[in-house]
Structure formats: C-alpha cells, structure tokens
Amino acid sequence: MSSLAGKVALISGSSAGLGAAIAQELFARGASVVINYPFPSEKANANKLLERLGDSKRAIAVEADLSTRDGPQALVDEAVKVFSKIDILVNSAGINRPIFLDDPNDSTVEKTWHDIVNLNGRGVFFLTRAVLKHLSRENSRIINIGSSASRTPSPQSSIYAGTKSMVEVYTQCWATELPRKYGCTVNAVAPGPVATDAFLAAPSFVREALQPLIDATPVAPRLGRPEEIAWTVATLAEERAGWINGAFIPVNGGSAIF
Numbered sequence: 197m198s199s200l201a202g203k204v205a206l207i208s209g210s211s212a213g214l215g216a217a218i219a220q221e222l223f224a225r226g227a228s229v230v231i232n233y234p235f236p237s238e239k240a241n242a243n244k245l246l247e248r249l250g251d252s253k254r255a256i257a258v259e260a261d262l263s264t265r266d267g268p269q270a271l272v273d274e275a276v277k278v279f280s281k282i283d284i285l286v287n288s289a290g291i292n293r294p295i296f297l298d299d300p301n302d303s304t305v306e307k308t309w310h311d312i313v314n315l316n317g318r319g320v321f322f323l324t325r326a327v328l329k330h331l332s333r334e335n336s337r338i339i340n341i342g343s344s345a346s347r348t349p350s351p352q353s354s355i356y357a358g359t360k361s362m363v364e365v366y367t368q369c370w371a372t373e374l375p376r377k378y379g380c381t382v383n384a385v386a387p388g389p390v391a392t393d394a395f396l397a398a399p400s401f402v403r404e405a406l407q408p409l410i411d412a413t414p415v416a417p418r419l420g421r422p423e424e425i426a427w428t429v430a431t432l433a434e435e436r437a438g439w440i441n442g443a444f445i446p447v448n449g450g451s452a453i454f
C-alpha cells in the first residue's frame with residue numbers, strides 16, 4: 197500500500213510503544229517518517245526501528261527531549277533539514293506516573309507534576325507550534341494521542357488525566373483555529389489500555405486496578421494492540437479522511453463509550 201507516498205510524518209516519542217507502531221504503519225503506507233527519541237539511552241531502540249523499516253532514505257531518528265524548552269524546535273529543525281516539509285504530525289510522546297493528590301512526599305509530587313505536564317501538556321503545544329511553519333498547506337494532518345483517562349479518570353491519575361484533557365481540548369481548539377489557514381485537520385485518538393512495553397512494565401496495582409475494565413470490555417476481554425491504534429491514526433492521515441476534523445476517537449473495544 198502506498199497511499200501516503202510523498203508524505204512526511206513526524207511522530208513524537210516513537211522509539212517505542214504506540215509511537216513506534218504508528219511510525220511503522222505510516223511508513224508501510226508509503227510515508228517518510230521522522231522517529232523521535234528523548235535521550236541517548238533510547239537511541240538503540242530508535243536504531244532498531246530504523247533497521248526494521250530498512251529504507252534509510254525514508255526514515256530518520258532524531259534525539260530531542262520534548263519536555264525541555266528547546267526540544268520541540270530542535271526536532272522540527274532536524275526534520276525539515278532532511279525532508280523540507282511536514283505533512284503529518286502525530287503527538288504521541290507522553291508519560292504516566294500514578295500518584296495520589298495527598299502523597300506525603302512534596303518533592304515527588306512536584307517532580308511528577310513537572311515531568312508529566314512538561315511533556316504531555318507543554319510538549320504537545322510547543323511541538324505543534326513549531327511544526328506549523330513547515331506544515332504542508334494542503335491535506336495535512338495533526339493527530340493527537342489522547343486517552344480514555346480524560347473521560348474516565350481513576351484514582352492516582354489526576355495529573356496524567358488532566359494533561360490528556362488538555363490534549364483533548366487543544367484538539368478542539370485547533371480544529372476550529374487551524375484548518376483554513378494551514379490546510380489541515382486536527383483530531384484526537386484516545387486509546388484505552390494498550391499492551392505496550394511501558395504499560396506491561398507499570399506497577400502491578402495499575403494493571404490490577406484496570407483488570408475489571410479489561411475483563412468487561414465488550415469486544416473482547418483483552419488489552420488493545422499497538423497496531424490497532426496505529427491503524428486508526430494512519431487512516432486519519434489518509435487524504436480520504438479529510439472531512440474528519442475535531443473528532444475524539446476512542447479505540448478501546450468499547451471499554452468506555454462516550
């Protein structure tokens with residue numbers, strides 16, 4: 197399939213997890229992809245993905261920590277240096293660290309707030325802002341990875357779910373603000389629990405708390421698969437999806453129906 201041939205896709209946080217699956221699906225549909233990883237310790241994962249893709253002309257990996265002040269611009273500068281433009285931005289980089297509001301350790305709470313908000317909230321905003329200057333003015337796409345958590349929050353998720361609400365509302369604002377000016381659509385894809393390495397490595401209480409929800413999922417009692425989220429994102433990236441704008445698309449087997 198080469199329905200996205202000639203397109204350039206930048207996928208934040210794509211050395212692992214959903215971002216990596218999304219990069220693979222967009223690449224398989226013909227797009228050139230900019231893979232992003234945050235730290236030197238993630239470089240090996242990014243390189244493994246590059247090897248799997250196996251076409252050095254259509255894929256690069258760029259180190260940029262998107263929670264920092266300069267990370268978003270540095271990522272965009274490198275992407276544009278190599279590919280000259282961006283057609284598809286997927287804001288996938290995000291972290292989750294469960295914590296109670298009344299956790300007694302002030303410094304842990306402050307660090308958790310700082311880390312999650314700076315990546316999931318600030319990073320998405322400033323990466324999108326940096327991309328706009330280079331976004332193709334026709335049939336371009338901004339696709340934000342939200343989460344069911346913004347609509348069905350659970351204990352210990354106030355910071356994470358709060359940032360995913362930000363992502364949801366950014367999507368709605370940008371879907372009204374950007375399309376005529378930038379030729380884009382803006383949508384959010386909101387997974388339920390997905391079997392990424394990060395999810396499977398989460399503390400057991402996280403999985404245990406979600407187990408009843410997983411067991412009761414109408415389509416099947418299982419976690420989502422990264423490729424199911426990737427398919428949805430890539431389908432939104434297709435030119436034929438150009439009339440979908442401002443949507444919040446749950447991909448969760450019906451575990452939460454909004």
Ligand code: NAD
Pocket residue numbers: 208209210211212213214215232233234238260261262263287288289290291292315341342343344386387388389390391392393394395
């Ligand atoms: P993951 O931890 O498996 O992958 C996250 C990726 O982001 C990795 O490549 C990591 O290197 C990168 N990253 C981490 N910090 C970064 C930073 N500061 N700058 C740039 N990149 C950074 O996570 P995942 O489960 O694949 O989650 C991806 C997105 O999907 C997140 O936004 C997450 O909130 C969302 N999501 C995940 C699930 C799930 O169950 N896995 C459910 C709903 C939503």
